[in-house]
Amino acid sequence: MQSSTAAVAVTLSAQFAGAVGLDQACALIIGQNIGTATSSAMAAIGASSTAKRLALAYILFKLIAALIALVLFPVTIPLLVRASKTVDGVTLLAGYHTAYNVIGVAVLLPLIDRFTRLVERILPEGGSPFTRCLDPAALVTPLAAEEAVRRTVARSLGNMCGSFGKALTATNHGPSGRGRQDAVSVTEASDALRRAREFMSEASGPPESEEEQERLTSTLHALDHASRLAEVADEIGEFRSVPGGPDDARAAGLCEEAMRNAVLIAGKAGALPDDSDQAAPVEALDGEKEVAANRAPAEQALVQLERSAQTLRELQQAHRKATLSSVAGGAASADEAFARVEAVRWLEALAHHAWRSAAYLVDST
DSSP: OOOHHHHHHHHHHHHHTTSSOHHHHHHHHHHHHHHTHHHHHHHTTTOOHHHHHHHHHHHHHHHHHHHHHHHTHHHHHHHHHHHTTTSOHHHHHHHHHHHHHHHHHHHHGGGHHHHHHHHHHHSOOOSOTTSTTOOGGGGGSHHHHHHHHHHHHHHHHHHHHHHHHHHHHOSOOSOOHHHHHHHHHHHHHHHHHHHHHHHHHTOOSOOSSHHHHHHHHHHHHHHHHHHHHHHHHHHHOSOOOOOOOHHHHHHHHHHHHHHHHHHHHHHHHHOOTTOGGGSOSSOOOTTHHHHHHTTOOHHHHHHHHHHHHHHHHHHHHHHHHHHHHHHHTTSSOHHHHHHHHHHHHHHHHHHHHHHHHHHHHHHHO
16 A cells, blocks of 8 residues: 555566466556555645645546556456467566556646646635745745745735725725725735745745845845835725825826736736746736736836836925925815825835835846
């Protein structure tokens, strides 16, 4: 049950000694290949979801290969009996054992995507989608721990920026079910960033090379700015429309554009290799599908994001001076002016931290 190699060796000896026939030996080989999967099943007890999926995939592979072998049993046994007249039974059994696994691989390899989805459906991922990469097993290797934190930051950043962007473009700013849903997701993303900081603190030892040290530093910078973005979101609470002039609308437009580009960058940074489903961590904003269709590289999106953030900072400074001056001229009340200044200040802070976090994510890729 623990080693198919040892069990097959015993079977070969039994067949050579004439204790079992050729057909019985082949049946034993099929059972031994299934039995060896029990060690993988026991090893997956208490392991991460990824390890459990791998063990399940191994067990399913053995079962499928055994089913194929049993279906072909009436055909293969007569062929082996006929071949035993010129080839010794031990060699035939060794070849049968090899062919048994090769045929299983040949059948499943073209169906690997469907097989993977089947395993994922049987063992769905538990917990928050933002912290799935924070596997305790990655703490042993500093590079693996850094990569897990980087993907967590990217997914959290993409979710928060996507929620902010949708809030900025929404026509109805009153409380709604969708608004509560976005608020919950932002809270989950903020909690994921907190867990990422704790996870990084438990990593074993510093990186080995200078390149890995620079990559870790960039990831920590990205984590810091993403955490500050979450703090600003918590300070803002719920987005509400603030009456204002053209500069207020332009500030909202610049922040929306910044969020859109941040989502694109975070989607690319947080995606697993060959995982197109993870390329967009949040629902697309208006017009984002067109951007994704053009497949703009992360560097180009980062340039646009930086431009929006810097323009918004310059606008925020001029907007504050002009808005406060309007109170003295009687064009606005003090409460209204302060509300407008605060709103643009929040927009500038969102764009700035989204830009810096995304920039460090690009540097760490």
